[in-house]
Amino acid sequence: MIKAFWADQEKEHFAIILSGSLVCLVIIALLSIVALIVSRGLAHFWVQPAYFVNINESVQGQTGSNAEQFLVGRKQYAIIQNRDVASDKVKRVWLQESTYMEANSGKPTVVEKSQITYLDKPERLAKIGMTDGSFLLAIPKQIQTPASMASASEFHVIQEQIEQLREQVVEIQVQHLSPLHELLAEMRIREVEATAPAYIKAVQAYQHWDSRLTELQQALSRYSLVVSLADGREMSVPLADTHYMQYPNAANIFEKLYYFISQIWLFVSDSPKQAITAGGVFPALFGTVLMVMLMTIMVTPLGVLAAIYLAEYAPNNSVVSIIRIAVSNLAGVPSIVYGVFGLGFFVYTVGGHLDSLIFPEKSDVAVFGAPGLLWASLTMALLTLPVVIVSTEEGLRRVPRTLRQGSYALGATKFETIRLIVLPMATPGIMTGVILAIARGAGEVAPLLMLGAVKFALLLPIDAEFPYIHLERQFMHLGVLIYDGAFHSQFGGGEAGLMFAACMLLLVVVLVLNTIAVRIRNRLRNQYQIFNG
Template identity: 55%
Template sequence: MKDWFKSGSPWIWLTAGAVALCVLAVAGVLWISAARGLTHFWPRAVAETTFRDGERQVRVIGELRDTEEVAVRRLREAGFQIDTQAAFVDRVLIKLGNRDLTGQDFRWYPRPLLGELSYPQDILTVERHEWGNAYGHLKAVKEAEQIVAEGATAWPALVERVQRAQRLFAEIYRIEKFDIGDINYRIEQLRLRQRKAELRGELTDALKADLERQREALQAQFTTLQERLQRLRDDIGRDTVVLEVADGSDIEIKLALVADVYRPNAMSVAEKIGHYFRKAWEFLRDDPREANTEGGIFPAIFGTMTMVLVMSVFVTPFGIMAAIYMREYARQGPLIRIIRISVNNLAGVPSIVYGVFGLGFFVYLLGGNIDRLFYPEALPAPTFGTPGLLWASLTLAILTLPVVIVATEEGLARVPRSVREGSLALGATKAETLLRTVLPMASPAMMTGLILAVARAAGEVAPLMLVGVVKLAPALPIDGYPPFIHLDRKFMHLGFHIYDVGFQSPNVEAARPVVYATALLLVVLIMVLNLTAIYLRNRLREKYRGLEGV
């Protein structure tokens, strides 16, 4: 046994066991996120049953979402009249929908008080832009308060009119966001141009008249678009669908408010698969709605990718240059050792501290001075003196800078001294040796530092809450207006989106699958970024492998 310990085999097995536990933990996280997140897009059957509420029977319509075992004593204390000798019974979580009518989206029901479950094929699931889902039996389709289809003909007529309403809604969205947005942008540019001329004393009567003519032309375009929008809104608001809800009453839902409609109990397997992939694509493509618990997360994906790329542009050259100076040029002594210790300690500073630093130094100090020097016409509205993409990227660049410096220094240290001496002996200068020989051989280590920096930056949330991330961004940081990349804009981030939906949502049960799906997507995004960088690193390693033993 003593010889076995001396051989080092126990430590090898402990290391292997620790790695295996880490792999299992990661696999478990991915499995839970996938199991609870990817099922969110599958069309769930809508059940109809009865609930015994005291002496009366209440009809219930909704999706069965969860089941758990609960003590009968607790249910009786809550006022449920359960006649059973068992100590525990099941209770079922049902998504009732129709939140505008009932005031609640989900409710737990004791299973003994529920009747037999049925799944009528005429039950509709209506996804709305507001108030979540609505469930009910399809009764009729109306146009301008007149019934145009009911009974067996109601469903084909409804599908046709919903598709028409969706086309009109997309056109309204395009006009509001792009056409009117473009006019508002140009009007604001005219205002800033006039204000800038006033501050410089260059606002002549001719310039003022020219700006006014341009403003009137834009205002005329705006009026034309407003009239067109009103016609589209009147057109899209003519159609309604009539549903019989759980309490037996009929409700009318305007198709202008409907995002999607389908009959989950009547769908075939092929239709469900098609619905699944369509909803998954909408999740990746669309903007969020309903306090981020519905819709898509494209702005968060785009914001995360943009921030990581801008951060990489800043952290990579500065981290590499700092490492080159400390390893290749600086005199090795107490000062450099203190700097290295400080760099290593910076890697352990809590990220929220970097956020506070970024808010105070970048936003208030640098941003405020930039506004006073270069954007006085926009004041008092800040341009760079407010949290935004640039400050968030710089804050995360400082946060991840120690990782890049340490990894690059280690790569430079592994380059054999004989390689440097051979290059110098052949007549190359120190700079040429560094650029053409040493740095290419150390490039895999540089890529390793970048991989670690990207992985940490993509998952950080705390500092971003102070320096640029928001719950819902009005515009993407990249668009078609000069300078095209708007570093002053606020942005959405997948990590903050998970925090906001998971802990700040007013509808926790509806938000839960969105949290898992977003978390899985964030992990996949980080894996894609890392695998890309790892591929490049391995290519570089293979290219310079022959020089390692020189």
């Protein structure tokens, strides 16, 4: 029986079944991970119900694995919770302080359900988003305008008026005051006399726009929202500090969908706020895409040229064999090693010499001699270079030898044959290497931590300031943002949802870039299918 089982045919069937089972397990694990990231990421944008809760702090609760000593007394909180906290199945809830001033300094707290002595979910309870990324849970009463009192239901209409005032403030600051400030500073450096007509004119213009800015800011300060907090106190909130207002307990499905879509758009278009626990991730998204594009532009010609030399020109001897072995081994070198190399060679050596040549008068200021986008892209290009070389060389070898011989027979040189015949035929293999490089380069974090990727960057690498592209600047990266949020965050409340959303966005970025590359590869493959078939 055993001998029959291990017959050749049975061995083949067993190997097929085992291989298929392992493939199914891998697919299930992969889909489970993606499903977890997508579900938790999308849940971050969905409307969650809001509650007023009364807490008996004399009962000791648990915060993570450590017990927290609560002060004796009773205090009311407003909380956001994605499950019904009245259910007996829920043993612990996340509490958020009820005012946005307290939320800036206080942290979410985990308490046991036994501490909850009162719970209410009023439909009039509103979540008021603030411009700094925090939010306020309160019941809106009325709106104070310069002319009169208005109903809280007119929030969106009045918010449009405030938005117009904000735009005028930004226009004055950017288009008028900032250029005049630079002009006056330049005149002082050139020691222009205060009695000069040009200087007097610039000062008068600055004073005019400064007074206009003061008027607009005073007009903004006259708009305020009066709200009732969880403990019954009333508070006046400047409408200039508010961003949106929604009623999560009274929202219907269409309002929830509108909020869901608007929050996704805000997530991909806004900057991080509240120590990257609120707001959006646009600078990180922009930095990731730009770094991957620069890396691809750098690594593709280098990898293709190296592969052409190894496949077409290099002699078949032991030295070339060692080079091929070295290239293959470089693909397995830990990425942190590339980061150390990039920091030592590109930043300190190359960048330091560039600073001494280009900016000799600024010997104490590091421009290119500091970590930045350029050196990060170059290091990531070196990290992915072995993948591109191996894939391109394999693509070159797949080109039939008869095509080369036919080209030589027609009088073409070797260079012309490679440029006009071999290289176009090998483009699918080149694109395969580019796809693998994009997938690895977009997800690496360790080298970037040394080479310019930071938690928060005030300026984008591309802006309206000459020379418009600033490759020496530090930048934000989705991988670094996820790493910092996942491992440096002390709490698992809203930060966890934002990190899952950032993971989902990174997957989408890699998918889109790879899809573009795959479509180009397929088009090229179909174009030369007659030769590859």
